Amino acid sequence: MSGICDGRVVVVTGAGRGLGRAHALAFAAEGARVVVNDLGVGLDGAPDADSPAAQVVAEIRAAGGEAVAHGGDIATTQGASSLITAALETYGRLDTLVNNAGFLRDRMLVNLDEDDWDAVMRVHLKGHFLPLKHAAAHWRAQAKAGRTPVARVVNTSSGAGLLGSVGQGNYSAAKAGIVGLTLVASAELARYGVQVNAIAPAARTRMTEHTFADTMAAPGEGFDAMAPENVSPLVVWLGSAASAGVSGRVFEVEAGRITVMEGWRAGPSTDKGARWTPAEAGETAQKLLGEAETPGQVYGA
Structure with a gap:
């Protein structure tokens, strides 16, 4: 196989199913050698009887590519x-490195147990941080030895992390944290030849199959707008040398649409040059809000 990732070695976490599987297959189709990580657990993080990572490796090898399975817990x-x-x-x-692993434990905030909060934070946020930390340490060592890499990291956030999602306080907070981690990593690791970006994908996976159940194309209709394979081309490009100069950005990816997301930035502002009274601060805030853009609506609100 050859393509825009010919000769590159790519690690994809949570690659046994859904988006991760699609990414792993797409990278292999473009010439990459792939490390397919998947712990093999269910939607709630409990052990699953299947061995999905090995199945994806078998698919890649059957198509003439190179891949190896890894079944470790990347949140340790x-x-x-x-x-x-x-x-x-x-x-x-x-x-x-493509950080993709995750699962859901959805609850309204008043019903959200501490264990459900911690579990989602652990897999999504810690599960992004630790692989990134160890990959970055390797790339830093390479750069200091005079072998500056052409390294790429693609993190996986969500529209829930950008706008919030009712019933997903833990997931939304974790995915928002991934955006912050992406921005910091992009700034810190640039000197070592590392580019770090994030995607906010929308696709039909085990985590979203009920949400997008009615959007599947019927046999013979062609384009399936919610297929996870629609997200992977951008991920492959971001993970290749062809994306030189692109770092610290967040892309929303859904069906045939790619959107560059523009995050928090200064809007209307007033400086009194002295301390406000509460009444003045409130009056000024109301005036500024009237001049500001209306924020996007929280999903499910």
Whole structure:
């Protein structure tokens, strides 16, 4: 296989199903050698009897590509470290990290248990941080040794992380945290040849199958707007050398649409040059709000 990722080694977390699987197959189709990570758990994080990572590796190899499975828990130091080691020991290098692993434990805030909060934060946010940390340490060492890499990281946020989503306080907070992590990593790692971006995808996966159940194309109709494979081309491009100069950006990806998201930035502002009284502050805030753009609506509101 050859393509825009020819010769690159790519790690994809949560790659046994859904978006991760689509990403792994797409990278392999473009010439990458892929480390397919998947813990093999259900939607709620409980152990699953299947071995999805091995199945994806088999698909890639059957198509003539190269891949290896990794079943470690990337939300632990040992699991994240062994993931990066798997790429280096198997293929001798690491070029791209795609952080994708996640699951849901949806509840309204008043019903959200502490364990449900912690579990989602652990998998989504810590599960992004630890692989990124260990990959970045490798790339920094390479750069300091005079072998500056052409490294890429693609993180997975969500529209819920950008706008919020009713019934998903834990998930929304974790996905918003991933955007913040992306911005910091982009700034800190640029000197080592690393570009870091994030996507906010919308696709039909195990996590969203009920949401998008009615959007599947009927047999013979062609384009399935909610197929996870629609998201992967942008991820592959961001993970390739062809994306040079693009870092610290967030892209919303859905069906055939790609949108560059523009985050928090200064809007209307007034400076009194002295301390406000509460009444003055309130009056001024109301005036500024009248001049500001209306924010996007929280999903499900």
